[in-house]
Amino acid sequence: MSELPVVVIGAGPQGLAAAAHLVERDENVIVVEGGNGPASAVSEWGHVRLFSAWPELTDAAARRLLAPTGWTAPAKGYPTGAEWIRDYLAPLADALGERVRYATTVTGVARQGRDKVVDGGRKSQPFVVHTVDGEGREARLLARAVVDASGTWDLPNPAGADGFPAVGEAAASDRISYRIPADVSELSDRHVVVVGAGHSATHAVLRLSELARRAPGTRVTWLLRRGSAANVFGGGIGDELPERAALGSRARKVIDEGVVELVTGFRVAEFRQGGDGLTIVAEDGREVTDVGHVFALTGFRPDTGMLRELRIDLDTALEAVAGIASEIDPNIHSCGSVGATGARELAQPELGFFIVGAKSYGRAPTFLALTGYEQVRSVAAHLVGDHEAAGRNELSLPDTGVCGGAGGFDDSAGSCCAAPATLQIGARPVAVG
Structure with missing residues (x-):
C-alpha cells in the first residue's frame, strides 16, 4: 500500500x-x-x-x-x-x-x-x-x-421549497437558470425573478438591478423563503471581508430605492406556464405572474x-x-x-x-x-x-458579523443577532464568492 x-x-x-x-x-x-x-x-x-x-x-x-x-x-x-x-x-x-x-x-x-x-x-x-x-x-x-x-x-438545488423540484419546474426548464448570469441584456423589458438568499442570488439581483436602471421596462422580483431579509444583507461593518459586506449593502440599497421588489416568506410550490410568461405559486397560495425568466440560486x-x-x-x-x-x-x-x-x-x-x-x-x-x-x-x-x-489550527477565519440563519424560519425578525449596521460604500466592483 x-x-x-x-x-x-x-x-x-x-x-x-x-x-x-x-x-x-x-x-x-x-x-x-x-x-x-x-x-x-x-x-x-x-x-x-x-x-x-x-x-x-x-x-x-x-x-x-x-x-x-x-x-x-x-x-x-x-x-x-x-x-x-x-x-x-x-x-x-x-x-x-x-x-x-x-x-x-x-x-x-x-x-x-x-x-x-x-x-x-x-x-x-x-x-x-x-x-x-x-x-x-x-x-x-x-x-x-x-x-x-x-x-x-x-448539483444545484431546485427552486422547490421542499428540496424537490416544484410542480412544473422541469417542464419550465427553458425559462429557469441555476447559475449566476454572465449577460442579462437579453432579459431587457421582461419580468425576471430570483429565488434564493445567498451570495449567488444577491449577485444576480445586483446584476439585474443594473439592467433595470438601463431599461426601465425591466422588473426584478427577489423571492426569499425566510420571513426576514435581515441575514441577506450581511453583517455590515461587522463583516471582516469588506467586499462581502459591500455586497449586502448594495443589495439593501436597490431594495430601498425600489429598483428590486423583495418578497419574503415565499416558498415555491409550482410553476404554471401560460401565454408568454410563467406564474410562480407559493405554498401559501400567493402568486408572482408574467415572469419571463427565473434564476433559481438556492445553493x-x-x-x-x-x-x-x-x-x-x-x-x-x-x-x-x-x-x-x-x-x-x-x-x-x-x-x-x-x-x-x-x-x-x-x-x-x-x-x-x-x-x-x-x-x-x-x-x-x-x-x-x-x-x-x-x-x-x-x-x-x-x-x-x-x-x-x-x-494544529493554522487559520483564523474572518468574522461574518451575522448569523448563518439561527433565527426562526417563519419569524419576520429572523435573526439571533442585532440588525447589522449598514456599511456606507462608494463605487465598487460587483463581488461574490
Missing part, C-alpha cells in the same frame, strides 16, 4: 492545494479532473468577481511550489473566477505537471475486492478509483488514500453517488461531513464566523478517505477558500504521519 499514490478527485482550488501539500511532503499523488482543464467549475463562473482578496485565495504550499517557476503571488485586488484560474490555478496545475489527469471522470470509489458490506480484511485493502475518460474508456486506479475535492457545482448539494460502496459518515440534515456539521449548521450557528476544521474533524469510518472543500460542507453555506486550504494542509499532514502538524 505504501507504494500506491494518494488520489485526489478534482483539480479545483482545494484539490490542487492538496496535491501541492502532498508533493511538498514527497508523496506520490494523482489528481483526476473531469474537465479539460484546471478548475473547470470555476471556469463556468469566470465572469463573477470574488469577495475574497488575493491573499485569501492562494495556498501556502502552492505558493512554495510555484516560487521556483518565477510566478509571483498577486498581492491585492479581488479577481474574477477567470482571473483566479489564469493567475494562480492554471500555473499551479502546470507546476504539478503530469500528476494532473484531465477529462477523467470518477464513477466510483471502493475498497479492492470488497463492497460496502464486507468487513473482513477491509482496512488492509487499497482503494479502487473507477474512472472513465472523454472517449468512454474505463480504468481503475489503485490508491492508498483518496481525497474527494470534487465540490458541489454539478448546491453534494453528489455522493460515486461513494456508495464506501462507509462514510454524513450529517443527516446537511449532508456535510458529520465531524464538522455542528460547526457549520446554519440552524444553530452562533453569530460570527465558523471555525477552521482539519483531519480529525474530517475523518471517515473508511480510514484513508477524506471529503474536503465545498463538498465537505454539504448543503451548508459560508464556505471560503481559506477553509479548504486549511483542511487539505491538515489532511496531507495526517496522510504522511505528521499528526502534530495535522492537529
Whole structure:
C-alpha cells in the first residue's frame, strides 16, 4: 500500500492545494479532473468577481511550489473566477505537471475486492478509483488514500421549497437558470425573478438591478423563503471581508430605492406556464405572474453517488461531513464566523478517505477558500504521519458579523443577532464568492 499514490478527485482550488501539500511532503499523488482543464467549475463562473482578496485565495504550499517557476503571488485586488484560474490555478496545475489527469471522470470509489458490506480484511485493502475518460474508456486506479475535492457545482438545488423540484419546474426548464448570469441584456423589458438568499442570488439581483436602471421596462422580483431579509444583507461593518459586506449593502440599497421588489416568506410550490410568461405559486397560495425568466440560486448539494460502496459518515440534515456539521449548521450557528476544521474533524469510518472543500460542507453555506486550504494542509499532514502538524489550527477565519440563519424560519425578525449596521460604500466592483 505504501507504494500506491494518494488520489485526489478534482483539480479545483482545494484539490490542487492538496496535491501541492502532498508533493511538498514527497508523496506520490494523482489528481483526476473531469474537465479539460484546471478548475473547470470555476471556469463556468469566470465572469463573477470574488469577495475574497488575493491573499485569501492562494495556498501556502502552492505558493512554495510555484516560487521556483518565477510566478509571483498577486498581492491585492479581488479577481474574477477567470482571473483566479489564469493567475494562480492554471500555473499551479502546470507546476504539478503530469500528476494532473484531465477529462477523467470518477464513477466510483471502493475498497479492492470488497463492497460496502464486507468487513473482513477491509482496512488492509487499497482503494479502487473507477474512472472513465472523454472517449468512454474505463480504468481503475489503485490508491492508498483518496481525497474527494470534487465540490458541489454539478448539483444545484431546485427552486422547490421542499428540496424537490416544484410542480412544473422541469417542464419550465427553458425559462429557469441555476447559475449566476454572465449577460442579462437579453432579459431587457421582461419580468425576471430570483429565488434564493445567498451570495449567488444577491449577485444576480445586483446584476439585474443594473439592467433595470438601463431599461426601465425591466422588473426584478427577489423571492426569499425566510420571513426576514435581515441575514441577506450581511453583517455590515461587522463583516471582516469588506467586499462581502459591500455586497449586502448594495443589495439593501436597490431594495430601498425600489429598483428590486423583495418578497419574503415565499416558498415555491409550482410553476404554471401560460401565454408568454410563467406564474410562480407559493405554498401559501400567493402568486408572482408574467415572469419571463427565473434564476433559481438556492445553493448546491453534494453528489455522493460515486461513494456508495464506501462507509462514510454524513450529517443527516446537511449532508456535510458529520465531524464538522455542528460547526457549520446554519440552524444553530452562533453569530460570527465558523471555525477552521482539519483531519480529525474530517475523518471517515473508511480510514484513508477524506471529503474536503465545498463538498465537505454539504448543503451548508459560508464556505471560503481559506477553509479548504486549511483542511487539505491538515489532511496531507495526517496522510504522511505528521499528526502534530495535522492537529494544529493554522487559520483564523474572518468574522461574518451575522448569523448563518439561527433565527426562526417563519419569524419576520429572523435573526439571533442585532440588525447589522449598514456599511456606507462608494463605487465598487460587483463581488461574490
